[in-house]
Amino acid sequence: MLEAHQLSFHFASGSPLLTNISLRLAPGEWLGLSGDSGAGKSTLGKLLAGQLTPHHGSVTIDGSPLPKRGRRPVQRLPQSPELAVNPRWRVGKILREAWTPSDTLMEAFGIEPQWLKRFPSALSGGELQRVCVLRALAPGVRYVVADEISTMLDPITQLTLWQTLKAHAERHQLGVIVISHDTALLNRLCHQQWHLAGGSLRVSSTALKAP
Numbered sequence: 386m387l388e389a390h391q392l393s394f395h396f397a398s399g400s401p402l403l404t405n406i407s408l409r410l411a412p413g414e415w416l417g418l419s420g421d422s423g424a425g426k427s428t429l430g431k432l433l434a435g436q437l438t439p440h441h442g443s444v445t446i447d448g449s450p451l452p453k454r455g456r457r458p459v460q461r462l463p464q465s466p467e468l469a470v471n472p473r474w475r476v477g478k479i480l481r482e483a484w485t486p487s488d489t490l491m492e493a494f495g496i497e498p499q500w501l502k503r504f505p506s507a508l509s510g511g512e513l514q515r516v517c518v519l520r521a522l523a524p525g526v527r528y529v530v531a532d533e534i535s536t537m538l539d540p541i542t543q544l545t546l547w548q549t550l551k552a553h554a555e556r557h558q559l560g561v562i563v564i565s566h567d568t569a570l571l572n573r574l575c576h577q578q579w580h581l582a583g584g585s586l587r588v589s590s591t592a593l594k595a596p
């Protein structure tokens with residue numbers, strides 16, 4: 386179980402951005418997070434993934450704090466994949482630095498073998514996003530924070546990406562947090578939905594689907 390316990394956070398110069406945020410996500414469960422631009426959704430995603438440290442509160446997995454070293458069990462996928470990769474590494478090295486997925490999985494995510502020899506700048510944003518999603522699914526990863534990952538994809542590629550991620554998450558019992566402004570997408574994918582406003586979470590809708 387991934388749990389946020391009363392998280393509070395503010396940036397150095399700013400007023401409080403997040404106040405007393407608590408949430409729980411079980412393995413295999415999908416949680417949707419919406420909110421206006423600037424509400425703090427990405428910041429909350431970074432806190433849950435251990436990329437930022439809360440000023441108050443804590444994040445735990447099965448009751449233990451997030452590990453400080455080694456592979457992060459909570460992986461955050463940012464909206465702009467080009468900012469998340471080393472532009473001087475070829476795509477194959479970028480992927481294999483995390484793990485070596487099977488050919489079947491590569492195919493399922495629509496990743497073509499010839500892309501591996503290219504540099505990230507020689508892939509489209511959507512192609513690179515799929516590489517980054519697959520890179521984040523290394524063994525040992527338990528939860529994924531997908532932060533607006535499909536905005537740049539055409540509808541068909543978007544659908545394929547979510548279907549593939551859904552199947553993979555189900556097989557490996559990954560918990561997934563979907564950050565999006567797209568209510569229809571969240572309704573379709575998520576078991577629980579939260580809306581972030583004024584630094585607090587409120588239930589946006591509770592789906593009746595079982596995880």
Ligand SMILES: Nc1ncnc2c1ncn2[C@@H]1O[C@H](COP(=O)(O)OP(=O)(O)OP(=O)(O)O)[C@@H](O)[C@H]1O
Nearest residue numbers: 396397399402420421422423424425426427428429
């Ligand atoms: N490193 C930083 N230093 C100072 N302020 C920051 C920093 N990063 C983000 N902020 C501010 O914190 C607030 C929340 O940012 P965040 O990216 O979490 O919002 P968001 O809800 O994800 O927005 P969007 O939907 O536009 O992506 C914004 O006002 C932003 O300007």
